Amino acid sequence: MNPVINSSELVAKLRTFLPSEAVLHETEDLRPYECDGLSAYRQAPMIVALPQTEDEVAEIIRICHAAKTPVVARGAGTGLSGGALPHAEGVLLSLAKLKRILEMDPAARTARVQPGVRNLAISEAAAPYGLYYAPDPSSQIACSIGGNVAENSGGVHCLKYGLTVHNILKLRVVTIDAEILEIGGESLDSPGYDLLALMTGSEGMLGIVTEVTVKLTPRPEKAQVVMAAFDDIRKAGDAVANVIGAGIIPAGMEMMDKITTRAVEEYVHAGYNLDAAAILLCESDGAAEEVAEEIQRIDEIMNMSGATETRTSRDEAERLRFWAGRKAAFPAAGRISPDYYCMDGTIPRKSLASVLSGIEALSAEYGLRCMNVFHAGDGNLHPLILYDANRPGELKMTEEFGAKILQMCIQAGGTITGEHGVGIEKINEMCSQFKTGELEIFHAVKAAFDPDGLLNPGKAVPTLRRCAEHGAMHVHQGKEKFAELPRF
Amino acid sequence: MQYIIDQLADSIRAAAGHKVPLCIRSGGSKDFYGNRIVGQADVLDPTAYAGIVDYEPTELVVTARAGTHLADLEAELNKHGQMLAFEPPHFGAAATLGGSVAVGLSGPRRASAGAARDFVLGVRMLDGRGDDLRFGGQVMKNVAGYDVSRLMTGSMGTLGLLLEVSLKVLPLPAMEITLRMPMKESDAIHRMNLWAGKPLSISATCFYDDELTLRLSGAEPAVRAAHAKLGGEEIDDGADFWKSVREQTHPFFQSGKTLWRLSIKSTALPLPLPGKQLIEWGGALRWWASDAGMDAEALHIMAKAASGHATLFRGQEVDATVFHPLAPGMMRIHRRLKEKFDPMGILNPGRMYPQS
Numbered sequence: 079m080n081p082v083i084n085s086s087e088l089v090a091k092l093r094t095f096l097p098s099e100a101v102l103h104e105t106e107d108l109r110p111y112e113c114d115g116l117s118a119y120r121q122a123p124m125i126v127a128l129p130q131t132e133d134e135v136a137e138i139i140r141i142c143h144a145a146k147t148p149v150v151a152r153g154a155g156t157g158l159s160g161g162a163l164p165h166a167e168g169v170l171l172s173l174a175k176l177k178r179i180l181e182m183d184p185a186a187r188t189a190r191v192q193p194g195v196r197n198l199a200i201s202e203a204a205a206p207y208g209l210y211y212a213p214d215p216s217s218q219i220a221c222s223i224g225g226n227v228a229e230n231s232g233g234v235h236c237l238k239y240g241l242t243v244h245n246i247l248k249l250r251v252v253t254i255d256a257e258i259l260e261i262g263g264e265s266l267d268s269p270g271y272d273l274l275a276l277m278t279g280s281e282g283m284l285g286i287v288t289e290v291t292v293k294l295t296p297r298p299e300k301a302q303v304v305m306a307a308f309d310d311i312r313k314a315g316d317a318v319a320n321v322i323g324a325g326i327i328p329a330g331m332e333m334m335d336k337i338t339t340r341a342v343e344e345y346v347h348a349g350y351n352l353d354a355a356a357i358l359l360c361e362s363d364g365a366a367e368e369v370a371e372e373i374q375r376i377d378e379i380m381n382m383s384g385a386t387e388t389r390t391s392r393d394e395a396e397r398l399r400f401w402a403g404r405k406a407a408f409p410a411a412g413r414i415s416p417d418y419y420c421m422d423g424t425i426p427r428k429s430l431a432s433v434l435s436g437i438e439a440l441s442a443e444y445g446l447r448c449m450n451v452f453h454a455g456d457g458n459l460h461p462l463i464l465y466d467a468n469r470p471g472e473l474k475m476t477e478e479f480g481a482k483i484l485q486m487c488i489q490a491g492g493t494i495t496g497e498h499g500v501g502i503e504k505i506n507e508m509c510s511q512f513k514t515g516e517l518e519i520f521h522a523v524k525a526a527f528d529p530d531g532l533l534n535p536g537k538a539v540p541t542l543r544r545c546a547e548h549g550a551m552h553v554h555q556g557k558e559k560f561a562e563l564p565r566f
Numbered sequence: 567m568q569y570i571i572d573q574l575a576d577s578i579r580a581a582a583g584h585k586v587p588l589c590i591r592s593g594g595s596k597d598f599y600g601n602r603i604v605g606q607a608d609v610l611d612p613t614a615y616a617g618i619v620d621y622e623p624t625e626l627v628v629t630a631r632a633g634t635h636l637a638d639l640e641a642e643l644n645k646h647g648q649m650l651a652f653e654p655p656h657f658g659a660a661a662t663l664g665g666s667v668a669v670g671l672s673g674p675r676r677a678s679a680g681a682a683r684d685f686v687l688g689v690r691m692l693d694g695r696g697d698d699l700r701f702g703g704q705v706m707k708n709v710a711g712y713d714v715s716r717l718m719t720g721s722m723g724t725l726g727l728l729l730e731v732s733l734k735v736l737p738l739p740a741m742e743i744t745l746r747m748p749m750k751e752s753d754a755i756h757r758m759n760l761w762a763g764k765p766l767s768i769s770a771t772c773f774y775d776d777e778l779t780l781r782l783s784g785a786e787p788a789v790r791a792a793h794a795k796l797g798g799e800e801i802d803d804g805a806d807f808w809k810s811v812r813e814q815t816h817p818f819f820q821s822g823k824t825l826w827r828l829s830i831k832s833t834a835l836p837l838p839l840p841g842k843q844l845i846e847w848g849g850a851l852r853w854w855a856s857d858a859g860m861d862a863e864a865l866h867i868m869a870k871a872a873s874g875h876a877t878l879f880r881g882q883e884v885d886a887t888v889f890h891p892l893a894p895g896m897m898r899i900h901r902r903l904k905e906k907f908d909p910m911g912i913l914n915p916g917r918m919y920p921q922s
């Protein structure tokens with residue numbers, strides 16, 4: 079791609095309609111935008127633009143399109159796959175200033191918001207009506223709804239309440255032609271292809287989301303959680319299957335391994351059993367009568383599945399304390415290690431024990447500790463590899479370790495990313511998960527929206543050439559000589 | 567079973583080579599739905615590719631071949647105390663999984679549990695070049711690549727031939743009861759919305775002929791508590807009633823030559839249409855059966871004013887396009903997607919829109 083315009087010309091053009099403080103190009107001003115939550119990858123953009131309205135977004139896009147300049151959207155920058163990593167010759171388009179809640183419609187149980195609105199702010203605004211926005215990523219105090227749409231983010235309650243894709247109704251999107259599309263609607267379905275689903279999880283590759291209409295959910299009357307300790311991770315895995323086998327869909331079902339439990343207990347003092355090989359948190363919510371019954375059944379199933387100890391939250395404060403540790407897993411990792419690397423594979427739950435023992439073996443092989451937190455209900459595994467970036471070679475080893483975990487997830491019939499996205503981070507693993515024909519379809523989808531490939535270039539879907547090279551590299555690293563000869 | 571896929575792929579390649587349109591038809595139970603295919607089409611029947619591939623109840627996921635009869639699939643799930651929570655309408659015993667996902671329709675539980683697209687986790691398909699492709703998977707959470715499996719859902723066979731579908735399944739509710747209460751239309755719309763904003767275990771709603779019928783589903787204590795709050799008479803033949811709504815065997819659906827489906831904002835006021843309407847999905851789905859006929863454009867305008875869209879569901883001999891027209895920008899994306907998935911334009915051409 080040959081830029082047809084230089085940086086200062088572009089800055090001047092943008093400043094014809096944006097205030098000068100909304101167009102950044104000095105090195106020190108660009109620095110805060112160099113990376114998202116995946117800080118191992120850094121790149122300063124050519125320019126950062128901070129529009130405040132949809133019209134401004136459209137105008138920026140129009141100019142960038144004409145100038146063949148790449149555009150990378152950024153919400154709150156909490157993404158964990160480098161999706162918002164800037165392009166050196168591109169504009170980083172921050173949606174952070176579009177942060178107004180435009181309309182609450184309690185009767186229809188919807189909220190219409192701008193993309194920079196924080197996830198939690200929606201639930202706060204809905205609270206007076208007894209409603210909330212259900213998907214609750216751990217980053218919800220910071221992450222934006224636009225970013226949630228782009229990543230199809232989930233939270234600890236998504237087994238019962240769904241992911242972002244299940245909880246949004248309508249988007250306004252600025253296309254690369256600076257045209258505004260309304261995708262989805264306030265009805266429960268829309269004519270034509272399901273472009274709402276296609277946009278969700280598309281990592282800023284298909285269009286810029288400038289407005290989101292979300293569904294709001296009635297707040298359950300009551301929630302209670304059972305905390306169960308197990309001396310064997312296999313038994314904890316069986317307990318999860320037994321709960322579901324009994325016809326219960328818990329509001330949340332989360333697992334932590336021993337190293338995680340110890341790390342978070344020191345931090346939040348939730349009273350976890352420190353000798354347990356695994357801790358399960360299983361929540362029930364709904365009408366008071368329903369919760370009482372379900373909690374009792376969950377407790378029985380945990381015991382029947384071999385729990386060494388179970389405790390039920392007695393009040394709201396205790397419920398929140400039980401959850402506090404799970405929600406603090408990332409910061410706790412940050413406390414016991416200079417750096418950590420969060421993985422995001424999903425597996426069929428039945429392969430949990432084998433994948434976890436595989437991770438344990440890799441951990442020993444690489445000499446790197448690994449904490450495991452697990453959205454157990456839906457099979458989404460978050461191994462946190464602990465490392466020290468200041469030790470030469472350790473980041474590279476960590477990445478290799480992580481890549482092997484993802485290979486195991488694929489082999490188990492799972493996927494390389496459950497909710498954090500491919501971004502730049504897992505671009506090579508995409509080559510393992512998908513065949514050429516499938517990648518071609520992804521490129522075709524991209525081209526249907528963005529024929530020149532100006533939106534977030536280089537992310538989410540690898541080029542076929544990259545995959546060919548990556549394949550070659552794999553063979554090389556595996557020291558497989560004479561790859562052309564047949565193997566037996 | 568691979569040989570069936572090879573045959574289907576060969577048929578698609580041959581049709582692409584000769585530019586002969588294909589009409590993908592499994593059980594034919596939804597023949598009435600959608601526009602007529604453009605051109606003289608050969609029928610491509612994938613029903614031989616049938617059977618459950620993988621089902622583990624504790625994973626809450628089933629994978630089945632597209633030719634599997636919907637009834638067989640549901641019977642198998644039922645044996646394990648599970649269900650397809652979107653309650654797909656069958657419209658006949660011949661209904662297959664592939665056809666149901668391709669039309670993407672959902673039944674009475676839609677407003678509370680979600681639509682077909684919400685439960686689709688992965689697909690295996692042949693595109694318009696006859697390439698055997700897989701998207702999504704058998705796990706609940708997956709953001710690797712664009713969500714092609716949901717794009718396929720409801721695309722009416724215009725983007726590819728479904729071979730296998732993985733679906734999230736849910737446990738059958740421990741208890742279901744159906745309540746009925748007399749009510750005026752505007753009250754019913756108001757109440758349905760009000761109640762949907764409270765945790766009341768309502769799993770289906772239907773307003774017809776000045777009566778509101780509600781279904782409550784869940785654990786017994788929750789259902790009992792909700793009944794106490796809502797009032798209303800419990801009726802005995804609830805299951806049959808909901809089936810008659812889902813399958814459109816309820817007399818309302820036969821009461822006119824054309825049946826329009828208006829999918830609109832749930833809080834929209836009663837629609838000023840002559841004759842009878844049946845309302846589902848908490849107010850978000852309004853059916854209108856009519857002999858009188860009304861021009862499609864007027865209905866499109868009315869549906870749009872109610873933040874929704876109108877479909878000519880049955881009675882296509884009427885000279886109108888079935889689906890609500892799209893904005894030009896949206897139509898452009900549709901056309902481009904169609905061109906990419908089906909470069910020769912041979913898969914169900916025109917079934918959805920003239921050029922897709």
Ligand SMILES: Cc1cc2nc3c(=O)[nH]c(=O)nc-3n(C[C@H](O)[C@H](O)[C@H](O)COP(=O)(O)OP(=O)(O)OC[C@H]3O[C@@H](n4cnc5c(N)ncnc54)[C@H](O)[C@@H]3O)c2cc1C
Nearest residue numbers: 153154155156157161215216222224225228231232282287
């Ligand atoms: C401590 C921590 C905990 C986390 N926990 C969870 C969790 O529990 N579940 C989970 O799913 N994720 C989690 N995440 C990941 C992250 O918070 C989510 O991916 C979140 O949705 C990103 O939102 P953001 O606003 O920060 O987006 P960014 O990081 O700014 O951007 C993410 C992607 O979205 C694109 N994008 C952003 N805004 C728009 C827009 N308006 N239009 C088009 N594209 C756009 C960007 O280009 C980029 O590709 C966590 C992250 C951290 C740091």
